[in-house]
Amino acid sequence: MEEYKYILSKFELLNNELIETSLGYLIDSNQANQVNVGYLNYCSWVNDNKNDLENNVKTIAEYFNTIPIFYGFTTMSTNVDELTEITDITPYI
């Protein structure tokens, strides 16, 4: 099986929608996991507030009030021809 590349994305809220922008790709899974802490923290917050979010008591905008931008990966692909490799993850952790 061809190896997956981890697509590093920026997450932010625009017009009350979660917007994901692909920045490049990572090969190293350890680097990907370091960057992904930001996204996993968001997922944990959503999980903790799932009922309120589903019932429109809360919106995801509350999360972005304190953390306006975070990074992570949702997608892995064997072909990332249109992206460039990111080797320095310092700006994203």
Place this chain on the structure above:
Amino acid sequence: MALIKGNTTSDRRVPSASTYSFSHNQNSGSGDYLFVVIACPATTVSSVTFNGVAMTLVQRRTTGYATDWTVWRLAAPSHGTHTLLVTMAAANFNGVSTFVVSFTGCAGVGNIAYNGTAANPVTTSVTISTNSMIIGAAIGGNNTTAYIQIPQGTGRTLEWNDNINNFTWGAVSPSLTSGSKTCQVGSTATNIIMLTEIKELATTNTQGLLILF
């Protein structure tokens, strides 16, 4: 012509909306096909498009894991990198798993199979044609020591393995011989299994035609 598996993309996200999208690169060749497997907790998938073209539902399973489990196909998809857009019936704040795989030399979908009686391990069988591949998928209570055998006794490297409240994983077999194929999934919890046959495009025998002429 030979059935060839092309690019794959694995996506796991918490959509936080009723739609989500990401990119996939479709290989070019004759007999192009695109297949998508989605495990979607809490709501259902209404539609899937690739480069704006609607995909066709192959199978939908309403599982005991409160997860809508679907397979979608598209013949002659646009080549290159395009957007795969998934639309659900409602906003989803759970983890959703999407696996995308391209093929060339493909005649589309063949037989399908499903065993929704949770067990560990769990098996089901599908009868396939010569040189078909099988997309095998599992949903289970956990993914500790998760595995898939296509066919039974032949373990495959997992091509996706995602947390979706429960867990889902799977793989694509290489081309197989014809006949009934029993496949198996397991973990340290109970599981269910779904299979989709991917058929090879028949070769036109021009030499035979010449001999007849």
